[in-house]
Amino acid sequence: MMELTRKGEYAIRGIIYLAQLPPGKVALISEIAEAAEVPQTFLAKILQSFAKIGIVKSFRGAGGGFTLGRSAEQITLREVVEAVEGPILPNRCLLGAGSCERDGTCGVHPVWREVQGKVVEVLDGVTIKELATRTK
Amino acid sequence: MMELTRKGEYAIRGIIYLAQLPPGKVALISEIAEAAEVPQTFLAKILQSFAKIGIVKSFRGAGGGFTLGRSAEQITLREVVEAVEGPILPNRCLLGAGSCERDGTCGVHPVWREVQGKVVEVLDGVTIKELATRTK
DNA sequence: TATAAAAGGACTAAAACGGTCCTAAAGGTG
DNA sequence: CACCTTTAGGACCGTTTTAGTCCTTTTATA
DSSP states (O other): OOOOOHHHHHHHHHHHHHHHSOTTOOBOHHHHHHHHTOOHHHHHHHHHHHHHHTSEEEEOSTTOEEEESSOGGGOBHHHHHHHHHOSOOSSGGGSSTTSOTTTTTOTTHHHHHHHHHHHHHHHHTOBHHHHHHHOO | OOOOOHHHHHHHHHHHHHHHSOTTOOBOHHHHHHHHTOOHHHHHHHHHHHHHHTSEEEEOSTTOEEEESSOGGGOBHHHHHHHHHOSOOSSGGGSSTTSOTTTTTOTTHHHHHHHHHHHHHHHHTOBHHHHHHHOO
16 A cells, blocks of 8 residues: 555656756756656656646757756655655545544544654655765 | 555444444444445455454354454554555565665665655554544 | 355446657757 | 757546445355
């Protein structure tokens, strides 16, 4: 249970590759995909969605490509994972207030909240910078 | 991300119901399903699989039904969840040794291991007994 | 023997996953 | 301006997982 999808895996690999580049360098999607060993068109979708929320910047046309949207130490693993997989949410109950009618009566509720808290804490504590320097 | 499936949700509800019964009482699947508000045939499958691994005991024929396989304080939430959803595994990497060729080079690996550890710790720390007394 | 359960197996609709492909738009270059 | 390069967007698609249902068989009781 709780498995990261390929999409998430690919997203992380791609972003780490970008973080390992000399600052300011623009990388082609083809280059990133090859280096990260990820299907190119699939990665393109992922990075396009990242561009929308500012995690990466994209440039079209000749000389275009992708860069990180911020410095690597300002991007957390949590951000990347949530951007692609949605919020860390071990149970639907935890969504909005009232999203679970059993809310008051269900004793499992606080357990899921704790799990959520721990996972968020770990993923928030890791930056892409750290991952980039540790990897490879 | 990391969402429990309905199957997992139903399994927990069903087992909590059993834990709330007077010790030794045998409950019909129809009774459990109704009380836990779970589709009966679906819950039947779940409890049947639990019977195989001893989390519950089942009895056929008239007067039959289900009971807990052990006392509620000896069943952890982790056990129930893993029985139904498989092992807590935030990333495939963590499976067997060598299941991930990037093993040595990938800096994300230890993060997933930490996530796994925290989640397991929380779920292992909660017994069905606790949930049963807290619920309702 | 009839009846009351659970057990097992086959089946299914719908959603999510893991992509591909094609066209359009935007930005450089001669 | 025309052409080329590169990302953006949308449609599509096969496979797997989810979330069940239904029918038959086995086991136990009365």
